[in-house]
Amino acid sequence: xxxxxxxxxxxxxxxxxxxxxxxxxxxxxxxxxxxxxxxxxxxxxxxxxxxxxxxxxxxxxxxxxxxxxxxxxxxxxxxxxxxxxxxxxxxxxxxxxxxxxxxxxxxxxxxxxxxxxxxxxxxxxxxxxxxxxxxxxxxxxxxxxxxxxxxxxxxxxxxxxxxxxxxxxxxxxxxxxxxxxxxxxxxxxxxxxxxxxxxxxxxxxxxxxxxxxxxxxxxxxxxxxxxxxxxxxxxxxxxxxxxxxxxxxxxxxxxxxxxxxxxxxxxxxxxxxxxxxxxxxxxxxxxxxxxxxxxxxxxxxxxxxxxxxxxxxxxxxxxxxxxxxxxxxxxxxxxxxxxxxxxxxxxxxxxxxxxxxxxxxxxxxxxxxxxxxxxxxxxxxxxxxxxxxxxxxxxxxxxxxxxxxxxxxxxxxxxxxxxxxxxxxxxxxxxxxxxxxxxxxxxxxxxxxxxxxxxxxxxxxxxxxxxxxxxxxxxxxxxxxxxxxx
Amino acid sequence: xxxxxxxxxxxxxxxxxxxxxxxxxxxxxxxxxxxxxxxxxxxxxxxxxxxxxxxxxxxxxxxxxxxxxxxxxxxxxxxxxxxxxxxxxxxxxxxxxxxxxxxxxxxxxxxxxxxxxxxxxxxxxxxxxxxxxxxxxxxxxxxxxxxxxxxxxxxxxxxxxxxxxxxxxxxxxxxxxxxxxxxxxxxxxxxxxxxxxxxxxxxxxxxxxxxxxxxxxxxxxxxxxxxxxxxxxxxxxxxxxxxxxxxxxxxxxxxxxxxxxxxxxxxxxxxxxxxxxxxxxxxxxxxxxxxxxxxxxxxxxxxxxxxxxxxxxxxxxxxxxxxxxxxxxxxxxxxxxxxxxxxxxxxxxxxxxxxxxxxxxxxxxxxxxxxxxxxxxxxxxxxxxxxxxxxxxxxxxxxxxxxxxxxxxxxxxxxxxxxxxxxxxxxxxxxxxxxxxxxxxxxxxxxxxxxxxxxxxxxxxxxxxxx
Numbered sequence: 001x002x003x004x005x006x007x008x009x010x011x012x013x014x015x016x017x018x019x020x021x022x023x024x025x026x027x028x029x030x031x032x033x034x035x036x037x038x039x040x041x042x043x044x045x046x047x048x049x050x051x052x053x054x055x056x057x058x059x060x061x062x063x064x065x066x067x068x069x070x071x072x073x074x075x076x077x078x079x080x081x082x083x084x085x086x087x088x089x090x091x092x093x094x095x096x097x098x099x100x101x102x103x104x105x106x107x108x109x110x111x112x113x114x115x116x117x118x119x120x121x122x123x124x125x126x127x128x129x130x131x132x133x134x135x136x137x138x139x140x141x142x143x144x145x146x147x148x149x150x151x152x153x154x155x156x157x158x159x160x161x162x163x164x165x166x167x168x169x170x171x172x173x174x175x176x177x178x179x180x181x182x183x184x185x186x187x188x189x190x191x192x193x194x195x196x197x198x199x200x201x202x203x204x205x206x207x208x209x210x211x212x213x214x215x216x217x218x219x220x221x222x223x224x225x226x227x228x229x230x231x232x233x234x235x236x237x238x239x240x241x242x243x244x245x246x247x248x249x250x251x252x253x254x255x256x257x258x259x260x261x262x263x264x265x266x267x268x269x270x271x272x273x274x275x276x277x278x279x280x281x282x283x284x285x286x287x288x289x290x291x292x293x294x295x296x297x298x299x300x301x302x303x304x305x306x307x308x309x310x311x312x313x314x315x316x317x318x319x320x321x322x323x324x325x326x327x328x329x330x331x332x333x334x335x336x337x338x339x340x341x342x343x344x345x346x347x348x349x350x351x352x353x354x355x356x357x358x359x360x361x362x363x364x365x366x367x368x369x370x371x372x373x374x375x376x377x378x379x380x381x382x383x384x385x386x387x388x389x390x391x392x393x394x395x396x397x398x399x400x401x402x403x404x405x406x407x408x409x410x411x412x413x414x415x416x417x418x419x420x421x422x423x424x425x426x427x428x429x430x431x432x433x434x435x436x437x438x439x440x441x442x443x444x445x446x447x448x449x450x451x452x453x454x455x456x457x458x459x460x461x462x463x464x465x466x467x468x469x470x471x472x473x474x475x476x477x478x479x480x481x482x483x484x485x486x
Numbered sequence: 487x488x489x490x491x492x493x494x495x496x497x498x499x500x501x502x503x504x505x506x507x508x509x510x511x512x513x514x515x516x517x518x519x520x521x522x523x524x525x526x527x528x529x530x531x532x533x534x535x536x537x538x539x540x541x542x543x544x545x546x547x548x549x550x551x552x553x554x555x556x557x558x559x560x561x562x563x564x565x566x567x568x569x570x571x572x573x574x575x576x577x578x579x580x581x582x583x584x585x586x587x588x589x590x591x592x593x594x595x596x597x598x599x600x601x602x603x604x605x606x607x608x609x610x611x612x613x614x615x616x617x618x619x620x621x622x623x624x625x626x627x628x629x630x631x632x633x634x635x636x637x638x639x640x641x642x643x644x645x646x647x648x649x650x651x652x653x654x655x656x657x658x659x660x661x662x663x664x665x666x667x668x669x670x671x672x673x674x675x676x677x678x679x680x681x682x683x684x685x686x687x688x689x690x691x692x693x694x695x696x697x698x699x700x701x702x703x704x705x706x707x708x709x710x711x712x713x714x715x716x717x718x719x720x721x722x723x724x725x726x727x728x729x730x731x732x733x734x735x736x737x738x739x740x741x742x743x744x745x746x747x748x749x750x751x752x753x754x755x756x757x758x759x760x761x762x763x764x765x766x767x768x769x770x771x772x773x774x775x776x777x778x779x780x781x782x783x784x785x786x787x788x789x790x791x792x793x794x795x796x797x798x799x800x801x802x803x804x805x806x807x808x809x810x811x812x813x814x815x816x817x818x819x820x821x822x823x824x825x826x827x828x829x830x831x832x833x834x835x836x837x838x839x840x841x842x843x844x845x846x847x848x849x850x851x852x853x854x855x856x857x858x859x860x861x862x863x864x865x866x867x868x869x870x871x872x873x874x875x876x877x878x879x880x881x882x883x884x885x886x887x888x889x890x891x892x893x894x895x896x897x898x899x900x901x902x903x904x905x906x907x908x909x910x911x912x913x914x915x916x917x918x919x920x921x922x923x924x925x926x927x928x929x930x931x932x933x934x935x936x937x938x939x940x941x942x943x944x945x946x947x948x949x950x951x952x953x
Contacts, residue, residue, distance in 0.1 A: 003518060012638060012708070033836050034836075035757070035836040036757070038600075038604075039599045039600070039834065040604065040834065040835060040836025040879075041604065041834055042572075042573040042574070042595050042596070042598075042599060042834055043573060043574040043575065043595070043834070043837055044574075044575050044576075044591055045561075045563075045575065045576035045577070045578075046577050047559075047561070047575070047577075047578045048578060048579060048581070049559065049578065051557075055684070057556075060551075060552065060553060060554060061554050061629075062553070062554065062556070062703035063556045063557070064556070064557045065556075065557075065558050065559075065561075066558065066559050066578045068561060072505040076558075079505075079731050080556075082629060083542075083554045083555070083556060083629045084554065086544075086551075086554065086628070086629035086630045086632070087544070087551040087554040087633060087634040088630075088634050089551075089552050089630065089633040089634060089637055090546065090550055090551040090637040090640060091548070091551060092548065092549055092550040092635045106487055114630055119598070120594070120595060120598035121598050121599075124598060124599055128600075135577070141757075141758040142757045142758060142759060144836070178757075178759060179760070180759070180763060180878075183764075183878055183879075184878055185758070185759060185876075185877045185878045192687055196715070213802055215511045229849070230556070263547075263548070263619075264547050264548050264649065264651060264685070265547040265552055265553075266547070266630065266651075267546070267547055267651035267685060267690070268545075268547070268651040268652040268653060268681050268682065268683040268692075269653075269930065271680075271870075271887075274952075279639075325546070355556050355557040355559055356555075356557075359553075391875075392873040392874055392875050392883060394871040394872070394873045394883045394885065395871060395885075396870065396871070396885045396886055396887070396904060396906075396951045396953075397870055397885070397887050398951075398952075398953060399886070399950050399952075400953070401904075401906060401949060401952070402823075403655060403883050403908075403948075403949070404904060423876070425875070427906070427948075427949060429951075429952065457546055458543060458545055458553075458655075459541065459543055459555070459655075461555075461950035481908065481948050481949065482875045482881070482883060482908050482910075482948075483875070483876070483881070483886075484908070484948065
């Protein structure tokens with residue numbers, strides 16, 4: 001692979017590139033699903049190819065190919081330079097990047113059980129057993145389970161001398177039960193919606209989830225939701241479960257801190273951000289108990305945003321985003337870091353595959369644990385609603401106004417969960433919401449949740465991001481608006 | 487590893503500026519190679535998909551190109567059947583050893599599962615209606631061509647003290663499908679797209695078009711339209727949320743009604759997750775709503791065959807407000823004692839099928855006439871981040887974006903801050919007062935469809951944002 005990389009870099013230089021970086025990537029994936037006791041999807045795939053990014057005439061070009069011959073790679077590299085020169089026809093300034101060192105390294109994400117070595121029969125048997133447990137519950141009309149495994153090898157080389165090989169093993173697994181009764185569809189998922197939990201782990205992730213024990217629990221909840229009271233519409237106290245809070249962090253903190261959005265580079269599609277440069281170190285983003293970091297290091301956990309180097313050859317870092325409630329940092333790459341006067345990229349350039357340009361992405365953007373025991377948090381809440389497991393999510397293109405609904409809610413009265421609520425939802429303005437946070441549970445309740453389906457970029461890229469969160473409480477939140485007209 | 491399927495000529499064909507697709511005979515040769523190899527490995531039946539893409543996209547922001555990419559890729563996807571079981575393996579390595587490994591992987595996956603009682607024998611040879619969607623000028627558009635067009639759009643923004651961002655892309659793709667029962671289908675198409683957002687201070691507006699034929703739209707005219715609307719969008723005032731009469735431009739209609747497509751899948755009804763469960767044959771929408779799935783419509787794109795190689799049929803889904811028909815894959819059709827409509831996804835999958843070429847019947851109005859007929863309402867350019875809140879009542883939430891305007895006494899009188907909506911699509915399609923001609927619309931939430939602009943009463947805005 002290094003020969004292909006060298007071939008690409010040499011061609012780029014010969015054609016006039018002043019900088020180039022190249023990625024050869026080999027991606028392997030296995031997908032298993034069941035539905036109503038039968039196997040649904042059963043497939044595996046592999047893809048290998050090369051993508052090269054070059055600077056020529058002060059502008060960027062990128063080309064990719066699956067023709068991994070000497071001629072194919074040379075043609076791809078020449079095409080990238082040709083494209084960069086075309087980009088220069090519509091440039092306003094020369095691209096300059098923040099300083100970075102060259103690294104020669106090899107890294108593999110830790111895992112105990114290689115999911116591709118676990119017999120398929122074992123994997124399917126577990127999914128079918130969980131499926132059967134859900135179907136045993138009266139009122140359940142649809143059961144679904146899934147597993148997804150990926151193994152990604154990448155060889156990165158750059159014209160400043162970096163040579164970095166990384167191997168990542170990623171696992172995901174989840175189950176869901178749906179119930180259609182009367183004129184209502186209700187659904188419960190475990191351990192999270194939209195495919196379950198995903199992490200930079202091996203098959204040990206699946207082992208840890210205890211699907212068989214949890215399958216009847218969510219199935220019974222799905223059926224019971226039909227008889228539950230409608231979530232009221234009011235301004236009140238809200239407690240979010242960790243998985244839902246992870247998505248809240250993703251949408252209302254993770255995306256607005258992306259410096260490409262802030263600088264207008266995503267204005268046509270993903271949108272911009274309310275976090276204009278003047279807000280840095282000045283905005284009180286959240287209450288003083290809120291601390292958020294973007295941490296790609298293994299020390300933070302085995303999340304979907306964990307790696308040793310980003311796809312621009314910058315080492316993984318931990319960046320303070322919100323410190324004691326104050327806005328402290330952005331997600332950057334080498335180009336945007338230079339544009340805003342930072343010494344160095346925060347190491348967040350990531351690519352979906354060999355045929356996509358690396359762009360700024362979230363790593364693990366996490367809310368650090370607080371001080372509360374979960375039981376104490378519930379006991380301390382006189383009148384509130386606990387919401388768990390995302391059902392829908394939406395936020396405006398500058399990341400101010402959001403609305404989320406969850407699969408299930410629980411009314412809390414006098415410090416106790418007193419009854420189930422259906423169709424819960426809440427909405428608000430990002431900074432008002434985070435400034436209303438008055439309690440965060442401690443480390444023992446903290447999970448590094450995986451969001452495997454974050455879409456950004458043109459052409460669209462799907463990326464996995466990590467979000468550590470423990471249950472937390474928010475005051476004076478608008479609740480129930482999504483269903484107020486129904 | 488010995489090269490089996492790719493010709494030397496095509497391997498060396500990539501040049502600095504363009505990538506030509508393989509000739510159809512090469513795709514057929516790859517398929518024949520796989521079928522031959524599979525025969526010797528114990529597969530009872532084999533199906534092969536070969537897909538090739540060559541795409542390029544120029545991206546601009548802050549009045550300059552900041553990203554500019556090109557890709558070429560070819561994948562071979564193999565489904566084998568053994569003893570009533572089936573599975574799929576996909577690779578982009580097309581030497582003989584890799585293809586054999588993919589066949590073996592597919593068989594190994596297939597053997598690992600219980601028998602599937604619903605699995606049908608693969609279909610035999612079919613006849614297809616021809617469509618012509620490969621336009622040479624689209625395929626020939628170069629990086630320099632795109633850069634010059636982008637430069638003109640950006641210069642317009644600079645001249646008007648505005649900031650432009652967007653994309654200009656073109657590409658070509660082809661798919662071939664063959665199986666061991668003699669079926670063979672092939673299709674190729676081109677696509678071009680231009681999308682532009684123009685910002686003037688905190689205000690913004692947007693225009694977008696795409697087509698198989700790059701000559702079917704004028705990027706500079708789209709830039710001018712976005713520029714003019716961005717200027718109109720400055721000094722947005724805040725209005726109270728609540729029910730409003732809205733005039734939805736085609737992109738806004740598309741991104742909302744696009745969420746209805748899977749509800750028309752027979753499998754979705756069988757799974758009881760469709761909003762049409764217990765509602766087929768009833769007056770669900772207004773009598774002015776008729777929806778057809780038509781892969782052969784002149785404004786549509788896509789192959790005339792489905793994931794199993796069945797020819798796509800034209801299906802009237804909603805006739806004057808009454809859901810009449812669903813689409814069926816072969817398995818769903820057999821379960822329902824119906825005929826396949828040629829809408830199945832590639833097997834194996836749990837979703838069955840879906841209509842991918844929706845065409846809404848339009849009306850004789852226009853956005854201008856709708857504005858002129860409105861005493862008080864809102865003109866909506868585009869919607870954003872739409873998600874399903876309630877799957878049975880089909881309540882969708884989302885935001886307005888890039889140009890929301892107040893209409894008073896038949897005229898646009900100013901810009902309005904963006905709203906969040908929570909709106910049932912079923913209710914909305916009962917409240918359509920006027921429709922324009924159906925056009926090919928493109929947005930960001932749904933795949934392209936043929937839909938009209940709509941004037942809708944009592945559209946529910948629930949909250950307002952800060953811009």
